[in-house]
Amino acid sequence: MSLEISPACRDALQHWLDRQGALADASDHTLAAYRTDVAGFLSFMAVHRGGPQGLGALERVTTPEIRAWMAQARSTGISARSLARKLSAVKSFYRWLAEREGFDPTAVLTARAPKFQKKLPRPLAPDAARAVIDTVEMQSQTPWVAARDVAVVTLLYGCGLRISEALGLSGADAPLGPSLRILGKGQKERVVPVLPAARGAVDHYLSLCPYSKEPAAPLFRGVRGGALNARSIQGVMAQVRMQLGLPATATPHALRHSFATHLLEAGGDLRAIQELLGHASLSTTQAYTAVDTARLMEVYDRTHPKA
CATH class of the missing domain: 1.10.443.10 (Intergrase catalytic core)
Structure with missing residues (x-):
């Protein structure tokens, strides 16, 4: 972790990571990625503002500063997908920090992630x-x-x-x-x-x-x-x-993708497949299956007939 990060910020980051590991059941690989992403943001803020920043300074981060961090990250050549992941980690850290310290994290939470083309899964025939x-x-x-x-x-x-x-x-x-x-x-x-x-x-x-x-x-x-x-x-x-x-x-x-797609192609109900896969969101299940929109509408009309 960068030496530019203040002890208070290092401690806060570690406490958040401990919480993610204990309550969110995050894997070691995920926690390592979170640490790198959030530490990178904290290091940027220290350099951007001319020195290590305490927790009080983090509470006053502005939307332009978030944009400046994102622009600097993109200038290193990382993809829009990777930057979106970094921003997601920073937002998660800020939600926790704002709840603990009692400040308004709106400037960070309203920052928009860069758009990127999601890679659709490729099931087997x-x-x-x-x-x-x-x-x-x-x-x-x-x-x-x-x-x-x-x-x-x-x-x-x-x-x-x-x-x-x-x-x-x-x-x-x-x-x-x-x-x-x-x-x-x-x-x-x-x-x-x-x-x-x-x-x-x-x-x-x-x-x-x-x-x-x-x-x-x-x-x-x-x-x-x-x-x-x-x-x-x-x-x-x-x-x-x-x-x-x-x-x-x-x-x-x-x-696993193939299991879902073949079930849907055979006429399976999208919501039932969602339960079988353990997805929290139906939109995740829809993206998970390589079936065209016309096929999805056909299944929808058959399983949810109009009155």
């Missing part, structure tokens, strides 16, 4: 998704490892799980029943149905796995018996991409 599952099995000569990778990939595509959610399952979740209770982002709980193909894939893996099925142990094990690392599945998907000639966007997370 249904036949490509099936080919991925079939090809994953051929990536390892060790039968139980091959069965494990198939089980994980089948859960991602068949249940719409995040890879962290699939790898977070424990022995207590096995054998899988007709549904799974998943604790997702922000500690939000949801129930997802488990297709017979997914249950069968997990059962097959468990029948071959050489490690004990203890309730508290990870369901999916690495070759040495510890918890399976997400990088292992990402590596398997990279091999499968090359063999099938799929684009770089064919990642484990793309299988």
Whole structure:
């Protein structure tokens, strides 16, 4: 962290980060990004005003100063998306600080983020998704490892799980029943149905796995018996991409996108898919699915008929 930041600001930043880690369940990676983004803003204000700034000075930050910080950040070559992320972190810090110190943060909170083109997710075609599952099995000569990778990939595509959610399952979740209770982002709980193909894939893996099925142990094990690392599945998907000639966007997370898109294409209700994915906002689910507007309206008209 820059030496230009005053001790009071450093302490406030650390307290906010501690709160984000404890209450918002932010990951270490996210907290590191928050620290860099907010510290960069505080450093800019110190330089901009000619010296380290205390908390009282932060309360008097003006809209032109926010714009000056954003302009300086853009001059370093960062993208509009990255700047929007930095501004979001600074706003979050200011909301907390204003509540704690009792000042009006309007000048910061009303600053507009730069517009950028959101990258739409690229799901796989249904036949490509099936080919991925079939090809994953051929990536390892060790039968139980091959069965494990198939089980994980089948859960991602068949249940719409995040890879962290699939790898977070424990022995207590096995054998899988007709549904799974998943604790997702922000500690939000949801129930997802488990297709017979997914249950069968997990059962097959468990029948071959050489490690004990203890309730508290990870369901999916690495070759040495510890918890399976997400990088292992990402590596398997990279091999499968090359063999099938799929684009770089064919990642484990793309299988979750594919789950949502294929459900909607089959006539699924957008709000029901939102619940299955664990999205807080319906607009997030809509952006998550690669279905054109005409198709969305068709589904909307069918599931929400006009009087």
